[in-house]
Amino acid sequence: MNLKIEKALNFYIFFVLLSSIIYLLIYNLLHYDQIFGYDGEAHHDYVQNFLNIYLYNNDQPSSIFTREFFSPPLPYVFPTIINELCKRYVEIENLFESCREIYSFGTIFFQSILYLLTLFVYLKIVKLFFNYKSVFHFSTLLLLSIFTINYKTVVMLRGEIYILFLNSIILYLFLKLCKSQFQYTKRDIFIFGLLIGLLALSRQWAFLLFPGYITLLALIKRGKKNYFFFMVYSSLIGFLISSWFYFDLYFEYGTFTAFNETAIKFSFSNQPRSFYIPTNESLITLFKKPIRPNFDNQLVPILYADLWGDYWGYFSFTSRDLGSGRNQVYIGDYLARVNIVSLLPTIFYILTFIFTAKNIFKNVLNNEDYFLHYLIFSVLFSFIGYFIFLISYPVESGDTIKSSYIIQMFHMIGLISSIYLEKLKNKNLALYSFIIFYFCSVYIHNFSAMMSHFRSIK
Numbered sequence: 001m002n003l004k005i006e007k008a009l010n011f012y013i014f015f016v017l018l019s020s021i022i023y024l025l026i027y028n029l030l031h032y033d034q035i036f037g038y039d040g041e042a043h044h045d046y047v048q049n050f051l052n053i054y055l056y057n058n059d060q061p062s063s064i065f066t067r068e069f070f071s072p073p074l075p076y077v078f079p080t081i082i083n084e085l086c087k088r089y090v091e092i093e094n095l096f097e098s099c100r101e102i103y104s105f106g107t108i109f110f111q112s113i114l115y116l117l118t119l120f121v122y123l124k125i126v127k128l129f130f131n132y133k134s135v136f137h138f139s140t141l142l143l144l145s146i147f148t149i150n151y152k153t154v155v156m157l158r159g160e161i162y163i164l165f166l167n168s169i170i171l172y173l174f175l176k177l178c179k180s181q182f183q184y185t186k187r188d189i190f191i192f193g194l195l196i197g198l199l200a201l202s203r204q205w206a207f208l209l210f211p212g213y214i215t216l217l218a219l220i221k222r223g224k225k226n227y228f229f230f231m232v233y234s235s236l237i238g239f240l241i242s243s244w245f246y247f248d249l250y251f252e253y254g255t256f257t258a259f260n261e262t263a264i265k266f267s268f269s270n271q272p273r274s275f276y277i278p279t280n281e282s283l284i285t286l287f288k289k290p291i292r293p294n295f296d297n298q299l300v301p302i303l304y305a306d307l308w309g310d311y312w313g314y315f316s317f318t319s320r321d322l323g324s325g326r327n328q329v330y331i332g333d334y335l336a337r338v339n340i341v342s343l344l345p346t347i348f349y350i351l352t353f354i355f356t357a358k359n360i361f362k363n364v365l366n367n368e369d370y371f372l373h374y375l376i377f378s379v380l381f382s383f384i385g386y387f388i389f390l391i392s393y394p395v396e397s398g399d400t401i402k403s404s405y406i407i408q409m410f411h412m413i414g415l416i417s418s419i420y421l422e423k424l425k426n427k428n429l430a431l432y433s434f435i436i437f438y439f440c441s442v443y444i445h446n447f448s449a450m451m452s453h454f455r456s457i458k
Helices: 003-031 040-048 050-054 074-089 095-130 138-145 149-155 160-179 186-200 204-209 211-216 224-253 280-286 299-308 331-341 343-357 368-392 403-427 429-445
Strands: none
Touching: 003 095, 003 138, 003 149, 003 429, 040 050, 040 074, 040 095, 050 074, 074 095, 074 160, 095 138, 095 149, 095 160, 095 403, 138 403, 138 429, 149 160, 149 299, 149 403, 160 186, 160 204, 160 368, 160 403, 186 204, 186 224, 204 211, 204 368, 204 403, 211 224, 211 368, 280 299, 299 331, 299 403, 331 343, 331 429, 343 368, 343 403, 343 429, 368 403, 403 429
16 A cells, blocks of 8 residues: 555544544533442542541541542542632532532543543554654554443543553653663653652552562563662652552551451452353343343453443443433343444454463563563553452442453553554554454444433533
């Protein structure tokens, strides 16, 4: 294909894909209220009582104000600012509820911007990895924006979108560090440490990203000393920025990992056999009617159905309030088709992860390999850490099995797959084209699942 035609086609597809993503974000901004999100009332209680928890002097424990007391504060700062300004300067009837709707709208808008910036940084990462001249590579955008869970995460009042955004920046800086053979400046240390601290103040799931940096030390041959001290200094800055919150939890509740449920001693027997090995019936139902409560605490079916569809019913439909959802009777049939067409992309993500991981113990050929090794480690640590959490806090309904909790893992798998696909383009253009065509078809088919159908704009 003529190079000019290829570049024009790439840019055209990129522009259409980006436009569709922006359309989704705008549509959901106008059709979703954050009160419908996971534990929506508790997260809104956090915003309403933010000043009581962190600024005003009181002897009451934070758990009095919200059952999300254990969540770090960063995701609640922006909505709290809007809420306080609204209550002070806006004259409106039903002030509490109206201000809640205003900061809900504003927060979704802000988080949508964070999501777009996250995608842009991913494009920068692939550009830097391959030393491309342009960031306009639609394959990367496609593989990372195709997950339905992205759009649920963006609209909910939670910290996971902050993890994605901050982690994308730290990954970009880490890749630059790898390419420079771990040569760094004081400025690099400060920025990296600041990002570590902000990650820790976003959501506890971010801690699953850190062990990969430690594990990577065992693979590094040249520049090991530089890498070691860089991570020590950066981690110290991150600790200074974020530790106050966790010490506060410790002094108030006697543990750094306070939660609104009581953990039990870790044992695989905490969960039933069906949690680990799904039943044949549930696997069939996964492609027939993948909405709750059909899987009853079965890890794989719920995680898969929540990644591509809306198993719990907090986004494309609602199981909590049938009156405010749409197409309750038929949504399961559509989501079943979503799960069916998403099966091949899922297999592709798994295979590219395995193919990349196979090289984990081989001699490192270039500095970019360290970056891929970190992604592999962090995917594994994210899943293992989440798996341990689910076993330590067993819930009969499986309510804690939500893909948004480990969305960082899916994004790192997507990044691994996008890098693999770029390499494949130079080896087998026909296979590359088929994969892109199929992913585009899946994206188009699943488009409605990425849209909220809770309510129309008032």
